[in-house]
Amino acid sequence: MQHVCALADVPVGEGLRIDSVSPPIAVFRTEDDEVLAIDDTCTHQDASLADGWLEDCWVECPLHASRFDLRTGAVDAPPAKLPVRAHAVEVRDGEVWVALSDAVPHLPPGVTYEAS
Amino acid sequence: MTDPRRVVVVGASLAGLATARALRAAGYDGDVTVIGDEPHRPYDRPPLSKGFVAGTLSVDDLSLETDDDLALDWRLGERAVALDPGTRTVTLASGTLVPGDAVVVATGSHARRLPGPPLAGVHTLRTLDDALALRSELLPGARLVLVGAGFVGAEIASTARGLGLDVTLVEAAPSPLAGPLGVEVGAMVARLHDAHGVPLLTGVPVAGLAGRDRVSGVVLTDGRVLPADVVVVGVGSVAATDWLAGSGLTIEAGGVACDAAGSTDAPGIWAVGDVAAWHDPSYAGRRRIEHWTDSLQRPARTVAALLGGPVDDPLPAPYFWSEQYGVQVQFAGRRLGDETVTIEAGAPETGDVLAVYRRGETPVAVLGMNQPRLFGRIRRQLSTPVQEFA
Ligand SMILES: Cc1cc2nc3c(=O)[nH]c(=O)nc-3n(C[C@H](O)[C@H](O)[C@H](O)COP(=O)(O)OP(=O)(O)OC[C@H]3O[C@@H](n4cnc5c(N)ncnc54)[C@H](O)[C@@H]3O)c2cc1C
Ligand code: FES
Numbered sequence: 474m475q476h477v478c479a480l481a482d483v484p485v486g487e488g489l490r491i492d493s494v495s496p497p498i499a500v501f502r503t504e505d506d507e508v509l510a511i512d513d514t515c516t517h518q519d520a521s522l523a524d525g526w527l528e529d530c531w532v533e534c535p536l537h538a539s540r541f542d543l544r545t546g547a548v549d550a551p552p553a554k555l556p557v558r559a560h561a562v563e564v565r566d567g568e569v570w571v572a573l574s575d576a577v578p579h580l581p582p583g584v585t586y587e588a589s
Numbered sequence: 590m591t592d593p594r595r596v597v598v599v600g601a602s603l604a605g606l607a608t609a610r611a612l613r614a615a616g617y618d619g620d621v622t623v624i625g626d627e628p629h630r631p632y633d634r635p636p637l638s639k640g641f642v643a644g645t646l647s648v649d650d651l652s653l654e655t656d657d658d659l660a661l662d663w664r665l666g667e668r669a670v671a672l673d674p675g676t677r678t679v680t681l682a683s684g685t686l687v688p689g690d691a692v693v694v695a696t697g698s699h700a701r702r703l704p705g706p707p708l709a710g711v712h713t714l715r716t717l718d719d720a721l722a723l724r725s726e727l728l729p730g731a732r733l734v735l736v737g738a739g740f741v742g743a744e745i746a747s748t749a750r751g752l753g754l755d756v757t758l759v760e761a762a763p764s765p766l767a768g769p770l771g772v773e774v775g776a777m778v779a780r781l782h783d784a785h786g787v788p789l790l791t792g793v794p795v796a797g798l799a800g801r802d803r804v805s806g807v808v809l810t811d812g813r814v815l816p817a818d819v820v821v822v823g824v825g826s827v828a829a830t831d832w833l834a835g836s837g838l839t840i841e842a843g844g845v846a847c848d849a850a851g852s853t854d855a856p857g858i859w860a861v862g863d864v865a866a867w868h869d870p871s872y873a874g875r876r877r878i879e880h881w882t883d884s885l886q887r888p889a890r891t892v893a894a895l896l897g898g899p900v901d902d903p904l905p906a907p908y909f910w911s912e913q914y915g916v917q918v919q920f921a922g923r924r925l926g927d928e929t930v931t932i933e934a935g936a937p938e939t940g941d942v943l944a945v946y947r948r949g950e951t952p953v954a955v956l957g958m959n960q961p962r963l964f965g966r967i968r969r970q971l972s973t974p975v976q977e978f979a
Contacts, residue, residue, distance in 0.1 A: 582646050
């Protein structure tokens with residue numbers, strides 16, 4: 474597991490983009506105070522899911538409204554057609570730790586990141 | 590119509606496919622015939638003026654379909670030429686009759702053209718075939734003149750600039766984007782052209798095109814001629830209602846008149862997407878909403894009504910986005926034109942404005958440039974303005 478941020482950096486009901494891993498991930502804190510992490514980049518185009526709208530354990534992409542399940546990374550409906558990766562999260566002593574999925578990320582066409 | 594067994598959808602694109610998907614999602618297991626005059630399976634239009642013409646997206650990337658098998662009866666490359674609302678029968682150009690228990694009109698829009706005969710080098714952009722033709726002519730160094738500085742024109746300008754063309758925009762109206770955004774905010778968005786070295790001439794109508802076998806320039810009403818190797822005409826769109834001429838359906842605001850769920854004045858005939866002129870409680874009349882997200886999401890309500898169920902979920906505020914020079918422009922809400930506008934974050938100079946339109950204290954619309962997070966929050970707080978009838 475790697476340390477990505479402090480819990481206090483993520484307000485309840487919001488997401489935080491983590492650029493220290495590549496491709497970047499997004500850490501979300503749901504209204505029930507559950508902390509979940511998925512890839513930050515939408516699989517449709519280059520949008521940051523951390524900027525999206527969080528409802529229950531789904532985030533709606535800020536651009537074209539495909540929704541991703543924060544537990545599994547699954548997408549509900551087009552325009553995005555591929556899932557993002559979900560990453561295992563642990564919160565210890567107010568710090569957020571993540572074990573990155575080893576699956577291949579589905580980056581949108583034209584977007585590349587160096588693997589970290 | 591509470592128990593249809595055969596639904597005919599005319600128009601095989603975003604709204605037509607969303608209708609078919611919503612029918613299956615609602616558990617409808619009868620026949621669904623989808624008629625489309627383009628030879629292609631449903632594809633996405635917004636990238637045509639953006640990543641597709643830029644070359645970053647392929648034809649496969651444009652597909653709107655998923656792996657789910659919706660068990661649809663596709664009639665692609667077939668044009669509907671008539672509708673008889675009484676028998677709910679669609680006539681195809683081939684003469685084939687396609688009867689249904691319900692017919693959903695989803696024929697979208699056509700690009701509006703300039704009068705006069707076709708001329709090589711002059712394009713409009715609505716279809717994949719249009720985009721392929723345009724893409725082959727957008728060569729670095731070529732001189733491109735865009736007639737019309739609406740969203741599609743502005744996006745092509747930005748894409749072509751990125752490809753290294755010499756681009757000029759001409760707009761007949763004195764204020765670009767004033768219709769959708771208002772004069773002040775329209776000007777904020779349009780200044781992106783200036784910031785990227787693309788001249789925008791406003792208040793100058795086009796008199797005609799110069800050139801014999803191929804276009805050589807755009808002639809303005811003030812006598813100027815802008816030399817051009819390629820011209821794109823982006824002067825709006827016309828709802829594809831031509832084939833409904835003898836149907837007796839009411840055409841209003843240029844589209845097929847329907848209520849907020851898409852029901853037309855003929856029983857069993859529905860309209861969705863760009864072609865629909867929706868009843869909207871905030872306007873005195875009906876209006877078309879030519880936005881991608883609305884065309885995708887509204888058919889689920891139409892399907893609920895078509896299957897005889899309740900339609901009670903509130904209508905979300907109309908929403909569209911545009912992408913120009915790397916800036917994400919987003920707009921949601923219903924403007925009547927007399928709102929006050931305040932800038933709540935960013936600045937026009939830095940291209941990251943968040944502007945909120947209010948009637949009195951109440952936010953009714955919002956525009957964001959590269960402000961997805963704040964935009965998304967305000968978008969969900971918008972109220973529907975109510976038109977005051979004198
Ligand atoms: C270049 C471009 C860029 C755009 N960018 C954006 C954007 O950034 N954001 C946004 O919100 N919106 C955008 N839009 C608008 C968006 O694409 C439309 O709102 C959307 O396509 C409407 O979907 P529709 O299914 O109602 O109509 P359409 O997509 O127009 O589809 C209608 C289909 O019906 C077919 N048809 C028409 N007549 C007949 C007939 N008689 N018989 C059989 N078939 C017929 C047509 O050929 C077409 O395939 C853009 C549009 C274009 C053209
Ligand atoms: S970028 Fe996420 S749905 Fe389009």
